[in-house]
Amino acid sequence: MKALILCAALLSSSPLYAAQLLIDLGSDSRTWQTEELLKHPEARDIRIKDDVSYKREMQYRAVPMAALLKGLKAEDHLQAVALDGFAAELNAAPLLNRKGAQAWLAIENPDKPWPSLAADKPSAGPFYLVWSNPAAGHISPEQWPFQVARIQRLAPVAERFPALGPDPKLAVDDPVNQGFALFQKNCLACHRLNGAGDSQFGPDLNIPYNPTEYFGSDFLKRYIRDPQSLRRWPQAKMPGFSNSVLPDGELELLLEYLRHMAGRKQIP
Template sequence: MTPRHVFALASLLLACASSMAATLAINVGGERSLTTEQLLARPDVATISVPNDVTFHRTMTYRAVPLRALLGIAQLPADKELQITATDGFVTHLSAKLLFGDGRKRAEPWLAIEAPDEPWPQAPGNGDIGPFYLVWIDPAASRVSSEQWPFKVDAIRIAPTLAARFPQIAVDKSVPADSPIRRGQTVFATQCIVCHKMNGAGDASMGPDLNRPHNPTEYFQPWVLKSFIRDPKSIRAWTDMRMPGFDRNAISDRDLDAVIAYLGYMAKRKK
């Protein structure tokens, strides 16, 4: 191969790498799009180490930018949340309290950026998770859930709260404040609605509606449903199965019982 051919090949590979660069849409008061190159060129980009990464289950190192600085805002309106969507249909929401709550010690969100020439490893059960991935430093400080680590991110925007947009997921006012059913609604809104809908409510499209046409409490015995949530493949498995298991670090026994109580309650409130 001649030097000219080598140069041409190198240019082609570089062009391919550039064409693979992704774009992130951000709308927090003004719509903008940022490419991989633009994000990696920010002065606040840093190399961070994430212990016990939720997706890879080990310490991971990323090039990332601090999410709060990227957003460029210091607060969210009381009736708004930060909505983060992914190309696989996953949608999660971060509350104003989680993002901007007071406290000397709080979890720090970072947007990890996959460079075209330094791809991340394949994630167990998920494959390629790029190009953007929301990771947390010290997540326990703010009780960040496992479903608040979205990957394959393509857009970040301010949206009305889930409760405001989807009243059909709410329990009746007569349900006591300390009821496990009400606690289950909170768990559902954090851990389940990122993939599923309830009575047609929700933004995600990864999994089926959990009340239409039938609620899982109507065809699973309680112990089977618990086992399915903990380890889906222990009950039913198929080639394209996408639901992960939720161990006790992701959902405590108390929260699991609460979300099942909520599902049982909603089975009688189909809308």
Template sequence: MRFLIVMLAYLGAMGLARADTLAVDTGRGVRAWTTTELLSRPDARDIRVPGDVSYHATRTYRAVPMKALLPGVPADAHLQFTARDGFAAEIPASLIIDGHGAHAWLAVEPDGAAWPPLGAGKPSAGPFYLVWIDPDKGPVGPEQWPYQIATIKVLPDPAKRFPAMRPDPRLGADAAPVRGFAVFQRHCMTCHTLNGQGDAKLGPDLNIPHSPTDYLRADMFRTLVRNPQNLRRWPQSKMPGFDTHVLSDRDLDDLEAYLKHMAGRKVQP
């Protein structure tokens, strides 16, 4: 027994006991991929990623084409990338399977060769990180670069999974709150729930007990979204700012309309 304990400690020190695993659930069963398996795939290659969203620099990774890990997944499916810290990125499969020129890659952190930390006191983006080449052709937003990925699942779209998030069904398809719900799905539900529904665990609920539109003036709401550090500042804050390249003024107007609308549709979880 003592010999076994000593050997496990030795292997751990040598980096051989590490078992980073990515679970991919395509709806036809779960496939668990280890770091070694992914790096050994014949389609793994070194890619250069200019303007990496998380590292704010050009980075080179050993990576696998993301769509190659999604066999049989239709373009109209919906994908959820869940990180170790509870961040849950919602990405339409069409963006990965046919990104109209934007190419998604799963970067894999090699055993024994950790990537740089994301900041002081922070871990790296590994072991698994969704990166993009030519993201502007998608277009792909910064919230669609999830890192420290633990699981990837094919799920129904959020409107079906979370009915308490939906605007009044009597609204027309081009109504501002309906458009704002689409903005919320792209940019907000990675970190926030609404009416107690959603899979994210990082940020507060945006309707219970109060919507930010209940207590913020319109200009302060826009400050919260554009540059949250100008409204509230604390060391553990993780909310990024959304500039006009990521979130247009019209999208921000629609998001505000959605949140105001949902403030009148509160559902206690």
């Protein structure tokens, strides 16, 4: 994203930094400053149990995402782009909820910085999308982007990246198309496929080889559930997808999509 650096400009006047977040909804675009968000009329202190990034309970000053996305429709599609190239594809409907699983934009106060995510690593700030009661909405770890610089309304993934699409002859409710929806939710934030996607984070999942071509089915499922049980190294970043996040039936649908796409390679 060409505007990525501009969207997270760091200002040297505070002890840590103040930052900017660009929210571009197409018809309405606004750059929010840290101080503005901390003083937002709907800002409040919240507690998040089992925070996905910190692996423990955390407390944040946060604003409901619904308050920042006014005018957005439930059928709209958003992308949250992080400083490291992570690009989370998000359906608008869950972000607009104010009951059940509720999305919040957590804002890091420069005077009260959050802890680092790991040794020699920064915090999840300056902006972090978190969820209260995530189990109520079947929210996946990829829907918790941190170090967010830009949130923008975009066309759906299938329109933007035709190379990701299954055979158009398949029925809408075909297992492969169901798997494609799960791929968008759980994988596309980090990975490209056929060179298509916005993420700068993880490897392509079809070029030159699809993981279904070099992993046995059982080992691939194990890898998705617990990546470091098969490949362990200090800088590993892929999260595991537990059964509560990605039930066995959904995991099989995701693999159906990957197997299908192994036969639809497109060299970028």
